[in-house]
Amino acid sequence: MSRLHPLQAETASAPRPAAPATAPERPLLDVHVRRKSFGQRTVLNNFRLRLQPGEVVSLIGSSGCGKSTLLRIIAGLDPDYEGSVRVNGLDRWGTTRDIGFVFQEPRLFPWLNVADNIAFDPERPSDYRQRVETLLQEVGLQGLGQRLPKQLSGGQAQRVAIARGLFTHPLVLLLDEPFSAVDALTRLKLQELLSSIVREHGVAVVLVTHDVEEAALLSDRVLVLDNQAGGTPKELSISLPRPRDRADAALAALRHELLLGLEAAHAI
Ligand SMILES: Nc1ncnc2c1ncn2[C@@H]1O[C@H](COP(=O)(O)OP(=O)(O)O)[C@@H](O)[C@H]1O
Numbered sequence: 070m071s072r073l074h075p076l077q078a079e080t081a082s083a084p085r086p087a088a089p090a091t092a093p094e095r096p097l098l099d100v101h102v103r104r105k106s107f108g109q110r111t112v113l114n115n116f117r118l119r120l121q122p123g124e125v126v127s128l129i130g131s132s133g134c135g136k137s138t139l140l141r142i143i144a145g146l147d148p149d150y151e152g153s154v155r156v157n158g159l160d161r162w163g164t165t166r167d168i169g170f171v172f173q174e175p176r177l178f179p180w181l182n183v184a185d186n187i188a189f190d191p192e193r194p195s196d197y198r199q200r201v202e203t204l205l206q207e208v209g210l211q212g213l214g215q216r217l218p219k220q221l222s223g224g225q226a227q228r229v230a231i232a233r234g235l236f237t238h239p240l241v242l243l244l245d246e247p248f249s250a251v252d253a254l255t256r257l258k259l260q261e262l263l264s265s266i267v268r269e270h271g272v273a274v275v276l277v278t279h280d281v282e283e284a285a286l287l288s289d290r291v292l293v294l295d296n297q298a299g300g301t302p303k304e305l306s307i308s309l310p311r312p313r314d315r316a317d318a319a320l321a322a323l324r325h326e327l328l329l330g331l332e333a334a335h336a337i
């Protein structure tokens with residue numbers, strides 16, 4: 070018998086199986102997008118995502134199936150949708166310090182140094198410098214707080230973006246293809262960094278990626294979005310212990326299963 074959960078459809082009308090007895094009943098993040106359209110085109114239709122504290126969920130699916138749109142809705146950057154985003158049971162409209170965002174490109178302010186980019190927060194406390202130092206150390210950039218973005222490599226700039234996403238002690242970190250613009254070696258290092266951040270901070274993560282190895286390596290669950298329906302994702306749960314070994318045969322099996330899921334979702 071397979072140790073892996075099968076890919077299984079999840080719909081809003083057919084709730085997921087009961088969570089383990091130790092998991093809180095109310096999810097940390099509860100997203101229900103009844104409908105999100107651009108003009109005549111519906112991109113998300115009855116899409117539901119629930120996240121428990123510290124859980125890592127990856128979203129994969131072909132270009133244009135609505136992954137970035139979903140993250141923008143969760144982050145409060147796009148209020149033009151039917152549905153709700155709840156954090157700890159409370160409705161959220163607009164941006165919140167409980168949710169951090171890391172974009173595909175670092176999006177740093179070129180005129181601010183690294184430290185001020187990380188602490189770019191209108192509500193930052195007066196003693197924020199210590200927080201910045203701690204984060205610089207965590208993302209492996211100690212001593213570089215005074216540099217300008219143009220003095221950083223692509224990987225370093227994305228580390229700054231991750232530190233900025235964590236600055237407000239968010240409960241949820243959203244990452245939209247965060248490593249797709251860096252070279253392969255840097256990508257591996259940034260994946261390790263994200264893995265250790267999840268371990269240290271206990272932050273819950275929604276990671277959009279095109280990389281099935283990345284999804285298998287980092288996630289507790291992977292949702293495969295269907296390009297055609299614009300809604301109902303397939304789901305794969307991953308129970309391998311962490312930290313995970315890239316060379317593990319079980320990870321190769323998971324990658325294969327994810328590719329089959331992408332195929333079934335018409336994404337490849
Ligand atoms: N601001 C917008 N106006 C009109 N259409 C948009 C806008 N943003 C995204 N779309 C369309 O919505 C669909 C989903 O986009 P997106 O969420 O960016 O996809 P993904 O991130 O999965 O590649 C695409 O067809 C895209 O062209």
Ligand SMILES: [Mg+2]
Nearest residue numbers: 136137138245
């Ligand atoms: Mg996108």
